[in-house]
Amino acid sequence: IPKPFDANQPKTIRLYPLSNYTFGTKDAQPEEDPSVSSRLERLEKHYKEHGMRRTCEGILLCHEHKTPHILMLQIANAFFKLPGDYLLPEDDEIEGFKARLNERLAPVGTQFSGEGVNDEWQIGDTLAQWWRPNFETFMYPYIPPHITRPKECKKLYLIHLPRSKVLSVPKNMKLLAVPIFELFDNTARYGPQLSSIPHLLSKYRFEYV
């Protein structure tokens, strides 16, 4: 009998099939900033008023063919991003994050009802932090040397999806289930943050139901 190999590991994560989730649409949510420079200007204004910007994003997992898939938003058939956003300065971290997830993905009105529609988001482990040392586009998975006041910290959390759930996607976005092997070693297409998700998840074992 082979010896066990599961010491010091986090709890096994249960994943449900993609087909358990229902996808609707809702009004478009245009980008707040027309350009990178105006986004960085707004960050600078935020920093002067409120200090470091706090951004929260969720890694929402399901499976197909017993392979983990990550739910990602694709905007204008171009770039990808995780559901989530920056917190308002006065927001509590977890409550503010849930509110941002609902703005992005919760169904509106009485379009849907039943199991999973009103379920709370279950926010799991922090998986990564990315730091923006300056009012520039570069972010790093550590605070670079001699940087004492980063301008933004983006945290990635594992989100435990319930058995079923209704998600409504803004009309200018698509929600795609991207398999983990598609992200691995694919910085060219997904950028440094999304392509590192397989590394962040590799400590877990998954149960596919």
Added chain:
Amino acid sequence: IPKPFDANQPKTIRLYPLSNYTFGTKDAQPEEDPSVSSRLERLEKHYKEHGMRRTCEGILLCHEHKTPHILMLQIANAFFKLPGDYLLPEDDEIEGFKARLNERLAPVGTQFSGEGVNDEWQIGDTLAQWWRPNFETFMYPYIPPHITRPKECKKLYLIHLPRSKVLSVPKNMKLLAVPIFELFDNTARYGPQLSSIPHLLSKYRFEYV
């Protein structure tokens, strides 16, 4: 006052300066296999006799200038690897791993004495798993689709170094403290496993003493 931003995060890790550690040398430890193909042949033999090979490696952290550094072995002025090795089939996981760390890095005889010489290794969280689906060199941070019997699983653990410790390095190797920013985005020099260490550590906050 800025709002907190520390929900769902692991405990802060305390790092000591590199200068707290004492480095000695001991007899060379040549590679067990003269070539990649003989290494894979030995793996195949192991798999037939004992099932999946279990390999454990440690991420040993200290700091310089308040930047985390990872202690890595460099062999023959060429490739880098983390301290650790495969477990013997009959080994318990954690005890076997500690024995392999001691073989590699513990001082021998009465060369040293005092604080930290006989400290046990403190094995922390599992940070990553890499799977070898076939008797080939490729490993992945997930089990690829349709692979039911991986041939090897390599686990990376965080090792909590004590305030001070004596480490003895085999003569054919160097122990280098590599700063985290040197590994980031540097697959070309360090390979996919070592260059992903900054991602694995990014969820932690560090205390530099």
